[in-house]
Amino acid sequence: MSLGTDATARADALAAMRRLDALGLNRGSTGNLSLRASAGGFWITPTGMPAEELGADDFVHLADDGQVLAGDWAPSSEWPFHRAVYAARPDLAAVVHMHSPHATALACLRRPLPAFHYMVAVAGGVDVPCTPYHLFGTEALSQAVAAAFAQRQACLMANHGLVAGGSTLAQAMKVAVEVEALCGIYLQALAVGEPALLDAAQMAEVIERFRHYGRARRTAG
Numbered sequence: 001m002s003l004g005t006d007a008t009a010r011a012d013a014l015a016a017m018r019r020l021d022a023l024g025l026n027r028g029s030t031g032n033l034s035l036r037a038s039a040g041g042f043w044i045t046p047t048g049m050p051a052e053e054l055g056a057d058d059f060v061h062l063a064d065d066g067q068v069l070a071g072d073w074a075p076s077s078e079w080p081f082h083r084a085v086y087a088a089r090p091d092l093a094a095v096v097h098m099h100s101p102h103a104t105a106l107a108c109l110r111r112p113l114p115a116f117h118y119m120v121a122v123a124g125g126v127d128v129p130c131t132p133y134h135l136f137g138t139e140a141l142s143q144a145v146a147a148a149f150a151q152r153q154a155c156l157m158a159n160h161g162l163v164a165g166g167s168t169l170a171q172a173m174k175v176a177v178e179v180e181a182l183c184g185i186y187l188q189a190l191a192v193g194e195p196a197l198l199d200a201a202q203m204a205e206v207i208e209r210f211r212h213y214g215r216a217r218r219t220a221g
């Protein structure tokens, strides 16, 4: 089936998958990534294909209901929660999923990432929740992820891994990489004792600051 559209976006998605591999956040064919298609629905990585073998033309175009519109391969078996995120959050345009070591370790403890560090607000709230355990690829897991994404841009899935979303692919990658790093720091802190948590007012301050925070050049003169 012809792919046609979104060639640049698919090339960016391929580069993102390779970056996750290079960062050691993705192994083999465990992680997956999707982005909204300009013609509706979304592009997702194919099932069972490691990043080093993946090409920009190997992405699969799925309709909003999960039907395959284009692509030579079967989509990632985890496509249902990608679909669920896009349905729940019209503002999000990319979803990154990985079984990265630290987020997955915390997910296996079935513990959320609490407000132990102000950067936790990168996911849009006071914590990164952990969904209950459900089998991968199931509607039950999709519903749990969609519920978490009603208020956040990332969640852990119990005994599984991390999902992060963004209004752009770059933002989804930023959230995914940051949450993974925070999970690592949290686990290190937990190994020594119970980390002090920021309270709701302190996190509200951070979230407000993040709303206005961005790259800014110094004005000349």
Ligand SMILES: [Zn+2]
Pocket: 030, 031, 078, 097, 098, 099, 136, 160, 161
């Ligand atoms: Zn997975």
